[in-house]
Amino acid sequence: MTLTEKLLARASGKSSAQAGDNVWVKADVLMTHDVCGPGTIGVFKREFGKTAKVWDKNRVVIIPHHYIFTADSKSNRNVDILREFVKEQSIPYFYDVIDDPNGSWHFDSSKGMLKRQYGSQYAGVCHTALPAKGHTRPGEVLFGTDSHTCMAGAFNEFATGIGNTDAGFVMGTGKLLIKVPETMHFLLEGKLQPGVMAKDIILHCIGEIGFDGATYRAMQFDGSGVASLSMDDRMTIANMAIEAGGKNAIFEFDSRTAEYVDARVKLNGTNARYEPVEADKDQKFVYELVVDLSKLEPTVACHPDPGQRKKAKDMSDVKLDRAYVGSCTGGKTSDFVEFARVLRGRKVTIDTFGVPATPDIVHDLQSTRWGGETIWDILVNAGVQMTENAGCAACLGGPVDTFGRINKSGIKCISATNRNFPGRMGDKESQVFLASPMTVAASAIAGKVTDPREYLPN
Numbered sequence: 001m002t003l004t005e006k007l008l009a010r011a012s013g014k015s016s017a018q019a020g021d022n023v024w025v026k027a028d029v030l031m032t033h034d035v036c037g038p039g040t041i042g043v044f045k046r047e048f049g050k051t052a053k054v055w056d057k058n059r060v061v062i063i064p065h066h067y068i069f070t071a072d073s074k075s076n077r078n079v080d081i082l083r084e085f086v087k088e089q090s091i092p093y094f095y096d097v098i099d100d101p102n103g104s105w106h107f108d109s110s111k112g113m114l115k116r117q118y119g120s121q122y123a124g125v126c127h128t129a130l131p132a133k134g135h136t137r138p139g140e141v142l143f144g145t146d147s148h149t150c151m152a153g154a155f156n157e158f159a160t161g162i163g164n165t166d167a168g169f170v171m172g173t174g175k176l177l178i179k180v181p182e183t184m185h186f187l188l189e190g191k192l193q194p195g196v197m198a199k200d201i202i203l204h205c206i207g208e209i210g211f212d213g214a215t216y217r218a219m220q221f222d223g224s225g226v227a228s229l230s231m232d233d234r235m236t237i238a239n240m241a242i243e244a245g246g247k248n249a250i251f252e253f254d255s256r257t258a259e260y261v262d263a264r265v266k267l268n269g270t271n272a273r274y275e276p277v278e279a280d281k282d283q284k285f286v287y288e289l290v291v292d293l294s295k296l297e298p299t300v301a302c303h304p305d306p307g308q309r310k311k312a313k314d315m316s317d318v319k320l321d322r323a324y325v326g327s328c329t330g331g332k333t334s335d336f337v338e339f340a341r342v343l344r345g346r347k348v349t350i351d352t353f354g355v356p357a358t359p360d361i362v363h364d365l366q367s368t369r370w371g372g373e374t375i376w377d378i379l380v381n382a383g384v385q386m387t388e389n390a391g392c393a394a395c396l397g398g399p400v401d402t403f404g405r406i407n408k409s410g411i412k413c414i415s416a417t418n419r420n421f422p423g424r425m426g427d428k429e430s431q432v433f434l435a436s437p438m439t440v441a442a443s444a445i446a447g448k449v450t451d452p453r454e455y456l457p458n
Contacts, residue, residue, distance in 0.1 A: 134270035190295070201233075
């Protein structure tokens, strides 16, 4: 069996499972947030009763983070709906925007977009916060009401996005009927060259198979090249499985996985027990691709979908209006470090926005110093508009007052985010080009799509 088949077999209490099987899978964690949470709660109460209790309050994780820093009253209300439900159910893992459990969330636009407006429990983007808060463990099943839930596959677990109806059912029963997906195999060999990042790996893979090439399939990443990839790198790759239509992504378990997970569960006091899955030697795949990491170059996914792959060095004729670094895909500490590596001592020439994924990342950037400057100051001095209000921000558009949102037609934006379908970051007539943080940095300096290796020392 493949990693996904073996994991789903275990979760369904069976000795084996193969692609096409329909199995009842036990959930280890159900995650929801401010966009889909109210709908999921509505389904749960409609189907199980207004006074029903969730199947296991310790396995439900609720993280508001999408439409948070906006004056839109309905978006603010959604956070309050989550808070009321958490009180009803005594759910311990709720990462609220405010500290008052009896309060109400209102974003104060008069304070501007750049300074912090959240309390001590706020965790930021769910996909980055879940592992940081100790909720991702090898061998487990994670369901989330968000398509990028697949990011947790970096931790050797089955993680996939589900809709409100399915989530409402899981909330009441702790299980879900799943068709075991076929598995596509991506064998990674070699090591990335300077100027090339994990984002380039996944953009290359999606470019090979197309933005629908993995539809309802598992994308399994392994091979000798994985050892050189950090957990942040693996999260970036797994995150964008859905951009190829994938049901899930999954990596093998190794010492890096163990080190990361063990530290986070200990820090947060979450469940420390887990059992990784290992693939069988005679596992069968529906597709195989060997990727030599040493031969990859800075890559860009062009408008209008993530499968439109080109090399950055071949796109110098594309002039840009805006640059953006952030999201679960490109807003981690390591992403901003590489962003700053290119920008240090230079200035951007186009509007450039930076949105860390979590408050912890804000702290990292404001406390880590290169020479006499923090990484945060390096970026601000380069002309980047950095906000302390960690979250999704303009990655998925949002209300018109969302930080970094594209509100004018015809804007061309290069972004370290994960999705570039028309209207994704705002105006439907805008164009979004997906790239690594380093490529975004180089392009922000030049005002056109630029290979970051032009700004690196030889």
